[in-house]
Amino acid sequence: MKFRIHHLAILSLSALLIAAGCGNNNASNSSTTTNASGAAEATALPESSKLNIKVSFYPIYEFTKNVAGDLADVEALIPAGIEPHDWEPTAQDMAEISDADMLIYNGAGMEGWVDQVLESVSGTPLITVEASKGLDIMEGTEEEEADHHHEEGEHAHEDGEHAHEEGEHAHEEGEHAHEEGEHAHEEHSHDHGGLDPHVWLNPTLAIQEVRNIEAALAAAAPEHAEDFKTNAEAYVAKLEQLDQEFKDGLKDTKRKDFITQHAAFGYLAKQYGLTQVPIAGLSPEQEPSAANMSKIVEFAKEHKVKTIFFETLVSSSVADTIAKEIGAKAAVLNPIEGLTEEDRSQNLDYLGIMRQNLEALKSALNE
Structure with a gap:
């Protein structure tokens, strides 16, 4: 963004x-x-x-x-x-x-x-x-994805140039794909700079x-x-004390991987021996590609994932779509980027929301 x-x-x-x-x-x-x-x-x-x-x-x-x-x-x-x-x-x-x-x-x-x-x-x-x-x-996850799109665009551009001898239309398609790759690369540069x-x-x-x-x-x-x-x-x-609660609560879970809509939990996962599987990248507004959605669905089915996490403050539509596809439920894992009205009405703060996150993870990782 x-x-x-x-x-x-x-x-x-x-x-x-x-x-x-x-x-x-x-x-x-x-x-x-x-x-x-x-x-x-x-x-x-x-x-x-x-x-x-x-x-x-x-x-x-x-x-x-x-x-x-x-x-x-x-x-x-x-x-x-x-x-x-x-x-x-x-x-x-x-x-x-x-x-x-x-x-x-x-x-x-x-x-x-x-x-x-x-x-x-x-x-x-x-x-x-x-x-x-x-x-x-840590490095984020968006740069690799954006660079991948960029390389696809370059490849399509080269295909278009090659097709120029056969027809201008093929060349224009290659130019268009190249521009899409450049656009994906440019969008990345305005998110978190890869961090x-x-x-x-x-x-x-x-x-x-x-x-x-x-x-x-x-x-x-x-x-x-x-x-x-x-x-x-x-x-x-x-x-x-919160750190100790996370250590105790997550050390013996049945599984160690969890699917999130937003790649916000890399530091938490690393600290407690978990694996974050993000649907999209660091920016919550980033829309996952159809190919990545397909990979997530395949991963979820293969690993019998029963919970897809989404977050507060943004739409849960992507998580809901995948959850419906695999017969799982969608649940909140809060990146605590801002309090909601519900959080405030319950007098929740950072510590309280982190403990809610811990309970959500314990539930999902022990299903």
């Missing part, structure tokens, strides 16, 4: 920076560097004011809020119920980012709009923190993100460093 920041947003931000003298009144003495862990370092902010922190989407909000406690105002840019792959900042969002002390985002290609935002605020006192910095980021950003779905990697966030907050407000450390330790203990 292509993420664009409208010219209006850029111009609005430029005007704000000029009007404010390219500075943030709450953090006028701060500067941004990067330490060995990849978290941001900054000089102290005024003690009289809370940190004003903008974060990209829900998991980063949850981690940041638990570390910051009452010592910062933390707000997610992407509203609840919005698929983060679909979101791009408005002029108002850009203004709010420029007025904040800190912007914290996941990174690893998840927020396709971040690079342009960072370029726009370069030279301002805004502290930026990539929570996944320093983590072992899998879903690190928060592995509790041990979530702990590392929390640590990066803690280091950044402590650097920005050193007078509260001990408070941030205490808060982080308390939340890390909960994540460690």
Whole structure:
């Protein structure tokens, strides 16, 4: 998917920076560097004011809020119920980012709009923190698929050129197939850049993100460093307990492979000895090819899969189609990219949804 920041947003931000003298009144003495862990370092902010922190989407909000406690105002840019792959900042969002002390985002290609935002605020006192910095980021699944389409297009183009001697129509078909291959390749380049950003779905990697966030907050407000450390330790203990629950719950399952509509669970699968079999790639909007759908159906029948997982915030139609084809059921495995209204009504948070995911996996892997 292509993420664009409208010219209006850029111009609005430029005007704000000029009007404010390219500075943030709450953090006028701060500067941004990067330490060995990849978290941001900054000089102290005024003690009289809370940190004003903008974060990209829900998991980063949850981690940041638990570390910051009452010592910062933390707000997610992407509203609840919005698929983060679909979101791009408005002029108002850009203004709010420029007025904040800190912007914290996941990174690893998840927020396709971040690079342009960072370029726009370069030279301002805004502290930026990539929570996944320093983590072992895996390659995604889309590049291979897109490159495969691209090679098919090149091959068809060559066939078309060869057929030119026999007729212009065959040549045009080859050109058309070549363009389709180029289009598939171009679409890939605007998704996650070939990287899998879903690190928060592995509790041990979530702990590392929390640590990066803690280091950044402590650097920005050193007078509260001990408070941030205490808060982080308390939340890390909960994540460690969650990790143990996943280890205990998944170690002796009857099967180790599960089919998902969206390739979001690679880190979780790797951590607990499972195999994710995705219907489509990293982007939830990616439509699987007919050939890939056929392969998934064949795999599901061969391995007697009885559950096809889909996710919240996007249509379940692909998972429903495959489930109906093989006589299986469709069930939710939540990538926690944003809370739904139902999640909020049940007061669910990251830990609660992860435990729901664990129960869903235990059920499917023991059928």
